[in-house]
Amino acid sequence: MATPDGLRVTRVSAPIRSQVVDNIRQAIIDRRLLPGERLVERELVESMGVSRTSVREALRELAAEGLVHTVPNRGTVVANVSREQAMQLYRVRATLEGLAGQLFAETASPAQRRALKKAYDAVVATYSKGNSVVEVKDRFFDVLLDGTGNDSLAAIARSLHARVSVLRALTLSVPGRVDHSMRELGDIMAAIDASDGDAARRACAHHVEEAGRVLSLALPS
Amino acid sequence: MATPDGLRVTRVSAPIRSQVVDNIRQAIIDRRLLPGERLVERELVESMGVSRTSVREALRELAAEGLVHTVPNRGTVVANVSREQAMQLYRVRATLEGLAGQLFAETASPAQRRALKKAYDAVVATYSKGNSVVEVKDRFFDVLLDGTGNDSLAAIARSLHARVSVLRALTLSVPGRVDHSMRELGDIMAAIDASDGDAARRACAHHVEEAGRVLSLALPS
DNA sequence: TTTTGTATGATAGACATACAATCTGTCTGA
DNA sequence: TCAGACAGATTGTATGTCTATCATACAAAA
Numbered sequence: 001m002a003t004p005d006g007l008r009v010t011r012v013s014a015p016i017r018s019q020v021v022d023n024i025r026q027a028i029i030d031r032r033l034l035p036g037e038r039l040v041e042r043e044l045v046e047s048m049g050v051s052r053t054s055v056r057e058a059l060r061e062l063a064a065e066g067l068v069h070t071v072p073n074r075g076t077v078v079a080n081v082s083r084e085q086a087m088q089l090y091r092v093r094a095t096l097e098g099l100a101g102q103l104f105a106e107t108a109s110p111a112q113r114r115a116l117k118k119a120y121d122a123v124v125a126t127y128s129k130g131n132s133v134v135e136v137k138d139r140f141f142d143v144l145l146d147g148t149g150n151d152s153l154a155a156i157a158r159s160l161h162a163r164v165s166v167l168r169a170l171t172l173s174v175p176g177r178v179d180h181s182m183r184e185l186g187d188i189m190a191a192i193d194a195s196d197g198d199a200a201r202r203a204c205a206h207h208v209e210e211a212g213r214v215l216s217l218a219l220p221s
Numbered sequence: 222m223a224t225p226d227g228l229r230v231t232r233v234s235a236p237i238r239s240q241v242v243d244n245i246r247q248a249i250i251d252r253r254l255l256p257g258e259r260l261v262e263r264e265l266v267e268s269m270g271v272s273r274t275s276v277r278e279a280l281r282e283l284a285a286e287g288l289v290h291t292v293p294n295r296g297t298v299v300a301n302v303s304r305e306q307a308m309q310l311y312r313v314r315a316t317l318e319g320l321a322g323q324l325f326a327e328t329a330s331p332a333q334r335r336a337l338k339k340a341y342d343a344v345v346a347t348y349s350k351g352n353s354v355v356e357v358k359d360r361f362f363d364v365l366l367d368g369t370g371n372d373s374l375a376a377i378a379r380s381l382h383a384r385v386s387v388l389r390a391l392t393l394s395v396p397g398r399v400d401h402s403m404r405e406l407g408d409i410m411a412a413i414d415a416s417d418g419d420a421a422r423r424a425c426a427h428h429v430e431e432a433g434r435v436l437s438l439a440l441p442s
Numbered sequence: 443t444t445t446t447g448t449a450t451g452a453t454a455g456a457c458a459t460a461c462a463a464t465c466t467g468t469c470t471g472a
Numbered sequence: 473t474c475a476g477a478c479a480g481a482t483t484g485t486a487t488g489t490c491t492a493t494c495a496t497a498c499a500a501a502a
Contacts, residue, residue, distance in 0.1 A: 015293050051486040060278045064285030072236050073454055073493040088373040099316045152309040272457045294464045294483055
């Protein structure tokens with residue numbers, strides 16, 4: 001039977017616990033919850049108006065994602081990414097986003113390329129105005145990951161991105177970083193425009209590696 | 222105060238929940254639980270002798286790992302890896318294990334290299350006897366991951382490995398695959414012996430890609 | 443003064459129970 | 473035949489209880 005995607009019914013009632021997961025995850029990514037901050041079950045229960053069951057199950061999910069740490073009998077805290085761990089994560093991210101860039105350059109559809117170009121233009125426009133490029137750059141990489149045709153890769157890359165997002169404030173505070181970053185983004189765009197998979201891979205990997213390098217300078221060792 | 226590490230008390234009792242996680246995860250990896258099989262909470266409660274709370278929290282962790290799927294109001298099943306998803310996962314694995322091989326070749330200590338050589342010899346010996354090389358080969362890659370010095374990479378690679386392990390029976394059933402596999406392993410070992418990071422990366426990636434290619438032939442499309 | 447012992451409070455870990463919500467069949471009656 | 477009602481099974485959520493562990497404070501002893 002032909003079932004057009006347009007008719008597909010999205011599940012209306014998401015479990016409460018997944019809303020709890022999303023709330024806490026977003027709060028961590030947005031730095032409303034800072035590394036090391038305790039996530040006391042009772043407080044979460046009260047502030048979110050759900051049962052302890054839902055809160056605990058949500059915390060298990062987040063722990064498995066690596067966004068929080070649970071110490072037996074002591075509770076859960078927002079994961080604190082050490083300097084060394086940050087370097088490790090950036091190394092993995094560089095490799096994976098390199099793969100993402102390559103796949104996009106090699107396989108993305110015209111529509112996906114147009115979407116990426118649009119996202120890129122938004123980054124440039126925001127940069128020109130002197131505003132923070134954080135959101136638009138996230139959007140750019142979101143589009144890029146979607147265009148890889150590899151959902152597993154996208155999911156893993158996004159997960160890693162979330163885990164290091166707690167450090168993002170540091171990266172951006174480094175003077176001159178944003179300018180370099182823009183140039184690297186331009187290189188990525190150029191390689192993709194040329195459908196040069198190998199160049200796209202190198203450009204994406206380089207972009208993340210540079211961010212990691214800058215971060216290592218800004219991080220308290 | 223000098224506190225020798227030898228006196229440190231390791232946590233005796235892991236949380237029951239994590240034992241439940243380990244049990245189910247191992248059962249999935251060992252194919253005692255097959256893809257699609259339902260994980261009914263009540264049955265798990267009875268068979269493992271723990272409360273429903275512990276079982277549910279364990280299932281949340283496994284779901285976050287991607288080893289099981291939870292459909293709201295319908296329950297949890299062992300994750301079924303589609304052909305396409307398998308290809309995606311192998312692509313990511315190839316990249317990550319390539320990175321692992323490179324890091325090992327470039328940074329592993331002499332002791333770690335000896336351990337890897339030992340694991341390699343065990344694979345060869347088992348192969349010569351005509352026995353299944355599954356376990357010894359897992360051991361080989363375990364040692365390799367440990368020697369990368371990148372725990373984050375090791376954790377992610379192991380997680381991916383677990384997710385595709387449900388398909389392993391298929392890969393091994395392909396005639397001639399084991400011989401090819403042994404040759405690829407030899408290439409990896411040679412590159413690492415030569416401390417040639419780039420060659421090790423290519424050899425490791427190639428090994429996984431070949432496994433994926435063979436799998437794609439064996440998989441019901 | 444420093445160390446050791448003890449009390450206490452806060453919190454998580456685990457369990458049992460209860461009930462609501464949802465899905466999956468089966469059965470019924472038009 | 474088939475829509476709809478119905479029952480059973482299972483998950484989703486909430487709640488109360490008890491225990492284990494940790495942090496802290498403070499008293500007692502050396």
